[in-house]
Each structure stands twice: as structure tokens, then as C-alpha cells.
Amino acid sequence: MENINFKEYDFENPHWLEKLVDKTIMKYFGFFVYHHFLDFIEIKGDENILDFGAGSGNLAKCILKKINEKASLSCLEPSKYWLNLAKKRLTAYTKVNYINQDIRKAEIEDNKFDIIYIYYVIHDINPKERQEIVKILADKLNENARIYIEEPTNESHGMKKTEIIDLMKKADLKLERSAEAKSSFRAEFIKVVA
Numbered sequence: 001m002e003n004i005n006f007k008e009y010d011f012e013n014p015h016w017l018e019k020l021v022d023k024t025i026m027k028y029f030g031f032f033v034y035h036h037f038l039d040f041i042e043i044k045g046d047e048n049i050l051d052f053g054a055g056s057g058n059l060a061k062c063i064l065k066k067i068n069e070k071a072s073l074s075c076l077e078p079s080k081y082w083l084n085l086a087k088k089r090l091t092a093y094t095k096v097n098y099i100n101q102d103i104r105k106a107e108i109e110d111n112k113f114d115i116i117y118i119y120y121v122i123h124d125i126n127p128k129e130r131q132e133i134v135k136i137l138a139d140k141l142n143e144n145a146r147i148y149i150e151e152p153t154n155e156s157h158g159m160k161k162t163e164i165i166d167l168m169k170k171a172d173l174k175l176e177r178s179a180e181a182k183s184s185f186r187a188e189f190i191k192v193v194a
Contacts, residue, residue, distance in 0.1 A: 012079055012080065012081050022055075022056050022085070033058075034058070034062055034119070036179075036186070037059075037117075037119060037148070037150050037186060038063075038066075040148065040150075040179065040186055041063075041115070041117060041148045042188075043063070043066045043067065043115065045066060045067050045068040045071060046067070046070040047067070047071055047113075047114035047115050048071065048072050048074075048112060048115075049063065049067070049071065049072065049073045049113060049114065049115045049116070049117070050073075050108075050112075050115070050116040050117075050137075050140065051063065051073060051117060052076055052103065052116055052117065052118045052121060052137060053076070053077060053118060053124075054075035054076060054077040054082070054083065054086050055077060055085075055086065056082050056085035056086050056089060057075060057085065057086030057087075057089040057090045059119055060075050060086060060090060061089060061090060061093075063117070064093045064095070064096070067095070071095060072096075072097065073093075073096050073097070074097040074098075074099055074108075074113075075090075075096060075097070075098050075099065076099040076103060076106060076108075077099070077100060078102050080100060083098060083100045086098065103136050103137065104132070104133065104136060108140055109140075110140060111139075111143070112140055112141075112142070113140050113141055113142065113145060114142055114145045114146070115145065115148065116137055116140065116145075116146075116147045116148070117147070117148040117149070118137075118147065118148070118150070118151075119149075119150050120151060120152060121151075122134070122151055122164070122167070123151050123152055123157065123159045130167055131167055131170060134167045134170075134171045134173075135170070135171040137171070138168075138171040138172060138173050141191040142191070143191060143193045144190060144191060144193070146176070146188055146190050147168070147173060147189045147191075148187070148188050149164065149168075149186070149187055149189070150185070150186040150187075151164055151184065151185055152183055152184050153180075153183055153185050154183050158183070158184075159185075161178075161180065161185040164185055165187070168187075168189045172191065172192045173189035173191060173192065174189060174190050175187060175189055176188040176189060176190050
């Protein structure tokens with residue numbers, strides 16, 4: 001998985017098949033797709049949470065069912081197309097803040113979140129920009145807060161487990177635990193405070 005193979009994806013104009021999968025399978029069966037990741041994330045229910053790369057809100061909907069009235073969820077999605085779908089999908093929930101910007105331009109104060117989760121997002125970011133983005137995400141975490149991540153590890157479209165760990169380590173995030181599947185890597189990282 002060399003950086004030379006990286007291809008930019010047009011998130012504003014997704015392929016018709018991706019739209020169909022989102023409107024059918026993911027909308028109605030998203031929990032079954034996400035259940036391993038959801039079981040992996042340790043949520044007490046009262047945290048400030050950031051969904052980094054929220055897409056159409058399918059995973060956010062599952063997370064919202066696990067939090068209480070003291071919690072908040074911010075869905076950051078730079079694509080207007082996907083964020084508009086998320087807003088429609090999550091209209092029944094009041095504790096959601098929508099951010100339609102690149103994390104590097106978003107006006108989010110540091111030390112804001114207890115949990116940031118990232119599901120199949122980093123591998124779609126230009127490899128030259130990944131470290132900067134992970135560092136900014138780490139800055140948005142409270143002391144002892146956590147980042148949960150799951151990324152594909154396929155040779156054709158994904159990242160190596162070692163690359164994910166290295167990105168997080170360089171952003172002063174410590175690996176707490178991880179799990180591997182045939183074609184994905186899931187991990188919990190904690191913010192290291194000097």
C-alpha cells in the first residue's frame with residue numbers, strides 16, 4: 001500500500017451504487033455492519049463525542065442511542081452531500097451539532113471531546129495530509145480522552161495497521177487495545193498528557 005496508489009475520491013458526487021447501498025442496506029441494517037465497532041467503543045453515555053467523517057449519519061444514529069441527555073454528538077463531515085443526508089436521517093435527535101468543514105478549518109476549541117471516533121475515513125485522506133489531521137484531532141481531545149478508529153487494511157484500498165499506529169503515536173496518542181479482522185484494524189488510543 002504505497003502512497004503512489006492513492007486516488008482522491010469525490011465525496012460530493014458519490015457513485016450511484018454507493019448511494020443505493022446507503023439508502024438501502026446501511027439505512028436499515030447499519031447496526032449489523034457497525035456492531036463490532038459499537039461494542040468496541042466504551043461509552044458511559046454522558047460524553048462529548050465527535051464523529052469524524054460522519055457520512056450520512058448511519059453510525060451516528062447508533063451512537064445516539066447509547067448516550068443520555070448530558071451528552072452531545074458533533075458530526076463533522078466536509079461533504080455537503082453526505083452531511084445533508086445525515087441531517088435528514090438524524091432529525092429526531094436534538095443533541096447533534098453538524099459541522100460542514102474540513103477539521104483544519106473548523107472552529108472547534110481544543111480539549112473539547114471525551115471521545116472521537118473514526119470509521120473508515122483516514123484511508124480516504126491524502127497520505128500527505130493524514131498526520132496533520134490526526135494531530136489536530138488529538139488536540140481536540142480532553143485529558144485521558146480516547147480516539148476509536150477502524151480502517152480497512154486491504155491492499156487495494158486501505159492502510160497498514162503499522163501506519164495507523166504510527167500516525168497516532170506521532171500525535172501523542174497511546175495504543176490502549178486493538179483488534180484485527182481479515183480486512184480491517186480497530187483500535188483505541190488515549191491522549192498522552194506530558
